Amino acid sequence: MYPQGYRYTKDHEWIAVEGDRGKVGITDYAQKQLGDVVFVELPEVGRTLAAGEQFGTVESVKAVSELYSPAAGEVVEVNAPLAEKPETINQDPHGAAWMIVLKLADSKAIGSLLDAAAYEALVATESK
Amino acid sequence: MSELRKTPLHAVHVESGAKMVPFGGWDMPVEYSGLIAEHQAVRTAAGLFDVSHMGEFEVAGPGALSFLQRVTANNAAKLVVGQAQYSALPMPSGCPVDDIIVYQRGNERYMLVVNAANIAKDWAWLQAQQPSGCTLTDQSDAFALVALQGPKAEAILQGLTPVELKAIGFYRFAEAAVCGHEAIVARTGYTGEDGFELFMAPAAAAAVWRRLIEAGRPQGLLPAGLGARDTLRLEARMMLYGNDMDETTTLIEAGLGWIVSFDEVKGDFAGRSVLIEQKANGAPRKLVGFETTERGIPRHGYPVFLGDEETGSVTSGSFAPFLRKSIGLTYLPTARAAVGNELAVEIRGRRIGARVVPTPFYKRPR
Numbered sequence: 457m458y459p460q461g462y463r464y465t466k467d468h469e470w471i472a473v474e475g476d477r478g479k480v481g482i483t484d485y486a487q488k489q490l491g492d493v494v495f496v497e498l499p500e501v502g503r504t505l506a507a508g509e510q511f512g513t514v515e516s517v518k519a520v521s522e523l524y525s526p527a528a529g530e531v532v533e534v535n536a537p538l539a540e541k542p543e544t545i546n547q548d549p550h551g552a553a554w555m556i557v558l559k560l561a562d563s564k565a566i567g568s569l570l571d572a573a574a575y576e577a578l579v580a581t582e583s584k
Numbered sequence: 585m586s587e588l589r590k591t592p593l594h595a596v597h598v599e600s601g602a603k604m605v606p607f608g609g610w611d612m613p614v615e616y617s618g619l620i621a622e623h624q625a626v627r628t629a630a631g632l633f634d635v636s637h638m639g640e641f642e643v644a645g646p647g648a649l650s651f652l653q654r655v656t657a658n659n660a661a662k663l664v665v666g667q668a669q670y671s672a673l674p675m676p677s678g679c680p681v682d683d684i685i686v687y688q689r690g691n692e693r694y695m696l697v698v699n700a701a702n703i704a705k706d707w708a709w710l711q712a713q714q715p716s717g718c719t720l721t722d723q724s725d726a727f728a729l730v731a732l733q734g735p736k737a738e739a740i741l742q743g744l745t746p747v748e749l750k751a752i753g754f755y756r757f758a759e760a761a762v763c764g765h766e767a768i769v770a771r772t773g774y775t776g777e778d779g780f781e782l783f784m785a786p787a788a789a790a791a792v793w794r795r796l797i798e799a800g801r802p803q804g805l806l807p808a809g810l811g812a813r814d815t816l817r818l819e820a821r822m823m824l825y826g827n828d829m830d831e832t833t834t835l836i837e838a839g840l841g842w843i844v845s846f847d848e849v850k851g852d853f854a855g856r857s858v859l860i861e862q863k864a865n866g867a868p869r870k871l872v873g874f875e876t877t878e879r880g881i882p883r884h885g886y887p888v889f890l891g892d893e894e895t896g897s898v899t900s901g902s903f904a905p906f907l908r909k910s911i912g913l914t915y916l917p918t919a920r921a922a923v924g925n926e927l928a929v930e931i932r933g934r935r936i937g938a939r940v941v942p943t944p945f946y947k948r949p950r
Contacts, residue, residue, distance in 0.1 A: 517811065
């Protein structure tokens with residue numbers, strides 16, 4: 457369910473790190489909690505984010521959810537087409553619905569995030 | 585917090601994997617397969633809703649009609665047996681305690697259907713109006729209520745009841761068997777589509793629900809939750825008590841002048857003088873529909889501005905799944921409430937443009 461190579465936050469974002477870049481999205485659990493996503497607001501390329509800083513918003517018909525950066529870094533890519541097809545977040549949350557790519561300030565800091573097993577355990581507790 | 589109440593269909597919802605949420609003290613399904621799919625199913629085929637949390641009061645006896653004339657806004661004398669009427673319980677201020685539907689079941693026998701969250705309040709209110717010549721009974725626990733809504737509703741239901749559904753007009757009902765169980769089959773609803781509401785004994789509900797799902801699936805029916813119910817009613821500009829009207833909004837301001845009767849036969853009722861004055865001279869503000877002209881979703885409680893002046897807040901707002909735009913309702917000063925007028929909604933600190941539009945936002949093709 458949750459890709460092994462990704463790292464996860466307690467706020468239900470994921471980050472996939474390659475070298476000094478980290479691709480960020482929200483988890484399958486998060487999209488299920490939201491329901492049908494109809495609106496997504498993402499930052500501009502060039503913005504610098506601290507770990508845990510809000511970088512955008514996703515909205516379903518019923519709910520609003522803030523997006524928090526899993527790590528510190530500079531936004532170097534934004535998945536702009538996502539704004540036109542926000543339903544992608546429901547369909548492929550761990551793949552095509554990536555949101556931003558960060559140039560990480562410190563790629564080792566990712567080590568403090570949850571791995572797939574720990575995240576699955578967290579989700580299991582929350583869904584009770 | 586007290587224990588959430590469960591409808592007779594609660595186990596069926598849980599078993600079918602519905603997402604459950606607290607609503608007005610009840611544990612209710614908010615969605616099954618997905619809000620948008622459920623919303624579209626109701627607009628294009630059919631949807632099935634559990635609304636057993638709604639309350640039912642019976643008013644019976646020789647004084648029933650005169651009691652209703654005194655405590656409701658509409659003219660109950662216009663009803664015939666087998667007919668329903670949208671109405672309200674007005675206060676002396678002209679503001680509603682609740683909005684209700686009155687069903688005439690017999691010569692001196694009526695059923696009031698009230699909002700789930702208002703059952704206790706309405707009951708206390710009605711008792712305080714001192715019913716005379718009639719008996720008031722809270723039958724809320726004696727009824728399960730399911731709503732079958734959508735253009736295919738009649739075709740789906742016709743296979744399961746001997747009553748000729750075509751003969752039941754809008755806001756009319758029949759007492760008939762559905763899947764062999766006694767039911768009130770009413771052509772009423774809260775979605776803007778054709779459809780029926782079926783009142784039945786709690787013990788019959790699960791069997792009827794399953795049969796309706798089974799009969800409707802091939803025609804595109806989906807079980808639907810309160811989420812879709814809310815977006816469907818908003819597209820049709822049907823109001824939600826507690827959001828779009830409450831004890832601070834008069835019926836005229838809320839656009840419900842059409843359910844207020846000043847007919848002589850009706851006589852006096854709470855709020856009559858306020859309402860007749862507002863109907864003649866206009867109310868200071870009115871509830872209008874708007875759509876956004878920029879991206880963003882207006883939601884209940886977000887501030888609304890005309891120029892720099894904060895005029896109020898969004899009473900109901902949502903992304904409208906069928907219309908595919910963002911819509912909402914808000915109260916504006918009557919002089920500035922014309923269709924086409926520009927306003928702004930503040931969404932998380934940012935003002936988004938919007939404009940007053942005619943309502944209902946959605947009207948079904950006939």
